[in-house]
Amino acid sequence: MPTAQRSWSQCVQHTAQGFDTTPLQTLSGSIPTDLRGTLYRNGPARLERSGRQVGHWFDGDGAVLAVKFTDTGAAGTYKYVQTAGYQAEEKADRYLYSGYGSHGSESWLGRWKGLKNAANTSVLATTDKLLALWEGGMPHEMDLETLDTVGLNALDQLTSKTPFSAHPKVDPKTYEIFNFGVSFGPKTQLHLYRCNPQGTIVQTRAHDLKGATMLHDFALVGRYLIFCLPPLKLDLLPLAARIKTFSEALVWTPELGTEILVFDRNTLELVTRFTTEPWFQWHFGNGEERSDGTVCLELIRYEDFQTNQFVRDIPQGNAEPIVPSRLVHLQFQPTATNPLLCWETLWDRSCEFPTVNPHVVGKAWRYSYFSTHRPDAKPGELYEAFARLDRQSGQVTVSDCGPEQYISETLYAPGHNERHSQNDRGWLLSTVYNAPEQRSEVWIHDAASDLAEPICTIALPEVIPLGFHGTVHGVQRP
Numbered sequence: 147m148p149t150a151q152r153s154w155s156q157c158v159q160h161t162a163q164g165f166d167t168t169p170l171q172t173l174s175g176s177i178p179t180d181l182r183g184t185l186y187r188n189g190p191a192r193l194e195r196s197g198r199q200v201g202h203w204f205d206g207d208g209a210v211l212a213v214k215f216t217d218t219g220a221a222g223t224y225k226y227v228q229t230a231g232y233q234a235e236e237k238a239d240r241y242l243y244s245g246y247g248s249h250g251s252e253s254w255l256g257r258w259k260g261l262k263n264a265a266n267t268s269v270l271a272t273t274d275k276l277l278a279l280w281e282g283g284m285p286h287e288m289d290l291e292t293l294d295t296v297g298l299n300a301l302d303q304l305t306s307k308t309p310f311s312a313h314p315k316v317d318p319k320t321y322e323i324f325n326f327g328v329s330f331g332p333k334t335q336l337h338l339y340r341c342n343p344q345g346t347i348v349q350t351r352a353h354d355l356k357g358a359t360m361l362h363d364f365a366l367v368g369r370y371l372i373f374c375l376p377p378l379k380l381d382l383l384p385l386a387a388r389i390k391t392f393s394e395a396l397v398w399t400p401e402l403g404t405e406i407l408v409f410d411r412n413t414l415e416l417v418t419r420f421t422t423e424p425w426f427q428w429h430f431g432n433g434e435e436r437s438d439g440t441v442c443l444e445l446i447r448y449e450d451f452q453t454n455q456f457v458r459d460i461p462q463g464n465a466e467p468i469v470p471s472r473l474v475h476l477q478f479q480p481t482a483t484n485p486l487l488c489w490e491t492l493w494d495r496s497c498e499f500p501t502v503n504p505h506v507v508g509k510a511w512r513y514s515y516f517s518t519h520r521p522d523a524k525p526g527e528l529y530e531a532f533a534r535l536d537r538q539s540g541q542v543t544v545s546d547c548g549p550e551q552y553i554s555e556t557l558y559a560p561g562h563n564e565r566h567s568q569n570d571r572g573w574l575l576s577t578v579y580n581a582p583e584q585r586s587e588v589w590i591h592d593a594a595s596d597l598a599e600p601i602c603t604i605a606l607p608e609v610i611p612l613g614f615h616g617t618v619h620g621v622q623r624p
């Protein structure tokens with residue numbers, strides 16, 4: 147069982163209050179003149195209510211941070227997504243609804259009230275709206291400027307049975323948005339979506355899966371949408387009887403192997419599916435289809451599902467031990483009769499949150515970014531460093547944020563005048579919890595530098611609990 151509280155717990159366990167649009171104080175350096183647009187980030191902002199804690203980090207109520215960079219400086223806004231479940235629980239001042247790893251009520255009878263859309267995982271910004279995403283339900287629409295919640299948005303086609311996951315991919319050339327959702331019932335189905343740049347679904351297709359599993363992310367790779375289904379089985383009876391949560395009912399079954407499904411991005415039809423060795427991933431970094439038809443994927447690989455337990459324990463303020471993960475390159479020929487896999491480890495220190503320049507999503511790219519541990523990280527620590535992989539040279543440059551400087555996912559913001567190139571002349575944006583100062587900050591690094599120091603740090607007026615994913619909106623499009 148976890149014991150001592152880690153320094154990061156002050157941030158993770160902080161119940162956010164939120165704030166209206168506020169000018170932000172620059173702590174060091176200055177905002178680059180060609181960094182414009184808005185950084186949006188989503189994450190669980192409340193993990194406790196009336197003395198009761200959520201059962202899993204994934205079940206905290208979502209709040210969205212916006213940091214807008216203008217000619218007169220940076221301004222920040224931070225607001226809870228006003229979901230129906232959040233509002234009802236605010237009113238009742240207690241948890242009412244179940245989540246991914248939480249029973250809504252301590253009493254067994256109280257567990258039948260239903261599932262809360264936590265709206266806490268990521269955001270998707272279109273020209274006219276911001277969508278707060280959660281993989282078990284519909285997106286919540288928010289105002290791009292004020293972050294006021296408009297309400298659930300079905301994107302013209304979603305229903306209560308067809309969720310819209312939290313890892314959509316935007317094609318950098320056509321601005322089409324691809325995404326998926328998994329529905330459970332007599333059949334487990336994978337729903338594929340193609341949306342126009344405004345976020346309206348224009349094409350859907352449902353495919354039966356072999357069994358109930360969990361799917362968090364996918365990759366847009368050239369002509370394909372690629373899914374790697376981990377060998378998880380859902381223990382249905384205790385889940386149906388509300389004895390176990392969804393998270394608790396997921397059973398690691400390595401003998402099933404990981405199944406790879408390849409779909410045509412234009413027709414959403416299945417191209418091929420095959421089963422191979424078992425592994426688990428939360429996230430893909432990117433993928434490309436080479437001229438000979440070979441598919442290359444970058445992902446963070448785990449050897450089992452222990453990572454779920456690590457993430458579950460985070461609300462308690464400690465999580466031990468660090469679960470090993472590595473950044474890997476995976477290659478295969480989707481049209482071959484026997485599409486043998488070829489693996490290469492690119493970084494073998496525990497890592498997560500892989501990202502790339504949004505201009506290169508789904509196609510050849512040079513630089514990958516990811517969070518990682520400092521070399522001497524103690525068991526139970528979260529990430530205090532991020533890194534850039536140069537895929538041409540294989541060189542990894544680590545940016546050590548320092549002890550007890552806890553970093554969120556690092557996002558690439560193209561320079562305002564940047565055109566697509568392989569040089570990544572833009573900016574890397576992260577939120578960091580400075581534990582000694584008990585302050586949340588926004589750090590800006592020059593993506594083309596040695597990453598030794600941020601060129602600018604900005605204070606946020608309130609501690610922002612470490613979150614999951616975000617996006618940078620309103621920057622130069624390729």
Ligand SMILES: [Fe+2]
Binds near residue numbers: 428
């Ligand atoms: Fe994710």
